[in-house]
Amino acid sequence: MKLKVDQQADALYLTLSEAPASRSDEVSPGIIVDYDEQDRVVGIEMLYLSKRAPEVDIRRLLFESVPQAA
Structure with a gap:
């Protein structure tokens, strides 16, 4: 994932x-949303990022993984 x-x-x-x-x-x-030949999602694009999230500092991105429920 990138x-x-x-x-x-x-x-x-x-x-x-x-x-x-x-x-x-x-x-x-x-x-x-981009799809491959099998109709699986391969990518998502968001345009107008500065208008959608004006307070976001793109230099500080945090990846968070949520644990699976047992």
């Missing part, structure tokens, strides 16, 4: 798989 922030494009892209995207759907204005 997270890329492109400040020039004002966008964030979360890569979930290295499989190539075969199609994309804009599920909400400025939110694009």
Whole structure:
């Protein structure tokens, strides 16, 4: 999994798989989900990042994993 922030494009892209995207759907204005040939999500793009999250410091990203319930 990779997270890329492109400040020039004002966008964030979360890569979930290295499989190539075969199609994309804009599920909400400025939110694009990429799918592979088997219709699995391979990536999510968020456009207009500075407007959606103006207080976010992109230099300080925190990855948090939630434990599975027993």
